[in-house]
Amino acid sequence: MKRRRSVARAAKTKPGKNAAPPKCAPKLALGQLDRHLGYFLRRLQIWVFQDFIETLRSMKVRPAQYSVLLLIEANPGRSQAVIGQTLGIERARLARLLHEMERRKWVARRASGSDARSHSLHLTADGEKELAKIKSLAERHEARLADHVGPKRHRQLMDLLRDFG
Amino acid sequence: MKRRRSVARAAKTKPGKNAAPPKCAPKLALGQLDRHLGYFLRRLQIWVFQDFIETLRSMKVRPAQYSVLLLIEANPGRSQAVIGQTLGIERARLARLLHEMERRKWVARRASGSDARSHSLHLTADGEKELAKIKSLAERHEARLADHVGPKRHRQLMDLLRDFG
DNA sequence: CGCACTTTGTTGTCAATGACAACATTCTGC
DNA sequence: GCAGAATGTTGTCATTGACAACAAAGTGCG
Numbered sequence: 001m002k003r004r005r006s007v008a009r010a011a012k013t014k015p016g017k018n019a020a021p022p023k024c025a026p027k028l029a030l031g032q033l034d035r036h037l038g039y040f041l042r043r044l045q046i047w048v049f050q051d052f053i054e055t056l057r058s059m060k061v062r063p064a065q066y067s068v069l070l071l072i073e074a075n076p077g078r079s080q081a082v083i084g085q086t087l088g089i090e091r092a093r094l095a096r097l098l099h100e101m102e103r104r105k106w107v108a109r110r111a112s113g114s115d116a117r118s119h120s121l122h123l124t125a126d127g128e129k130e131l132a133k134i135k136s137l138a139e140r141h142e143a144r145l146a147d148h149v150g151p152k153r154h155r156q157l158m159d160l161l162r163d164f165g
Numbered sequence: 166m167k168r169r170r171s172v173a174r175a176a177k178t179k180p181g182k183n184a185a186p187p188k189c190a191p192k193l194a195l196g197q198l199d200r201h202l203g204y205f206l207r208r209l210q211i212w213v214f215q216d217f218i219e220t221l222r223s224m225k226v227r228p229a230q231y232s233v234l235l236l237i238e239a240n241p242g243r244s245q246a247v248i249g250q251t252l253g254i255e256r257a258r259l260a261r262l263l264h265e266m267e268r269r270k271w272v273a274r275r276a277s278g279s280d281a282r283s284h285s286l287h288l289t290a291d292g293e294k295e296l297a298k299i300k301s302l303a304e305r306h307e308a309r310l311a312d313h314v315g316p317k318r319h320r321q322l323m324d325l326l327r328d329f330g
Numbered sequence: 331c332g333c334a335c336t337t338t339g340t341t342g343t344c345a346a347t348g349a350c351a352a353c354a355t356t357c358t359g360c
Numbered sequence: 361g362c363a364g365a366a367t368g369t370t371g372t373c374a375t376t377g378a379c380a381a382c383a384a385a386g387t388g389c390g
Contacts, residue, residue, distance in 0.1 A: 031239030
């Protein structure tokens with residue numbers, strides 16, 4: 001199916017308001033897909049991330065940043081290497097994440113006394129203040145997640161996955 | 166911490182063999198992180214995808230492609246729109262995925278009788294043959310996953326997530 | 331019928347992310 | 361002291377998600 005390419009790109013698509021109601025989900029067979037844990041894991045994980053990002057949009061915080069902030073809060077003074085290993089974030093990526101958080105004055109990198117190569121990571125006073133707001137929003141997200149999957153299932157999943165990790 | 170930039174980039178980093186054994190995991194406190202289902206969900210999901218990709222590396226099949234192949238197999242003749250909606254894959258991305266699978270002669274797009282806009286998706290004979298191999302590898306992956314999380318937990322997670330979806 | 335609007339598939343583009351390489355600096359083990 | 365490892369930094373590339381704009385075709389309504 002070849003279609004012509006046009007050069008002019010000017011006409012805006014303005015949404016009208018006499019649209020038909022959206023069609024229901026067509027309910028296809030999943031086939032072998034429903035024997036794969038990874039498939040369901042990923043579906044739920046996508047929902048979780050999207051809700052998290054939406055909930056924390058006002059703070060402009062993404063899941064990776066949030067996890068780094070929490071880990072610095074719980075383990076002040078540690079190095080980038082240790083934080084990255086714990087979260088599974090690669091060195092290069094963490095360096096850039098911290099660069100951004102330092103620019104926002106949420107995180108301070110101090111020289112480590114014991115190792116001149118590494119940085120000792122701390123939250124600034126600003127960072128702690130912002131993190132309090134962020135955690136409050138994150139709790140709201142978690143509540144919505146519990147509501148989405150059902151409180152009982154939420155508890156069960158949490159127990160299963162936490163024990164495993 | 167400013168560091169000089171150099172221009173010459175020639176010296177290779179050759180790994181030696183008198184390295185110290187890798188340090189053990191430093192076991193940091195997770196703080197609030199361990200109250201978030203999304204965190205554990207994501208950790209496991211990353212493991213799953215990496216193992217899947219590694220297991221199917223020889224076939225050069227990634228999770229998204231695999232899910233599309235399975236869905237076409239289970240629902241031959243459906244349109245791209247329906248497949249994409251079911252899997253949560255955006256139209257544009259699915260078009261490019263299918264372009265690749267068509268190039269590999271695994272998938273055929275036929276004209277739909279009822280709607281000249283849409284394509285009717287089918288596996289080719291080649292596609293079915295390859296998919297058989299792919300499914301066999303995918304089962305091996307799933308077995309490894311069950312071993313990783315524990316067979317009992319694997320069953321429980323599967324039940325919880327499948328019922329929910 | 332004509333018209334407005336939607337739907338489907340396509341391509342272009344951008345941002346976020348993961349992965350990896352190369353580097354300066356510093357540490358460690360011998 | 362030295363080779364090699366570790367740490368943090370920057371550069372680059374591939375994949376992915378998201379969105380916009382488009383042509384072609386369907387839908388509903390006057």
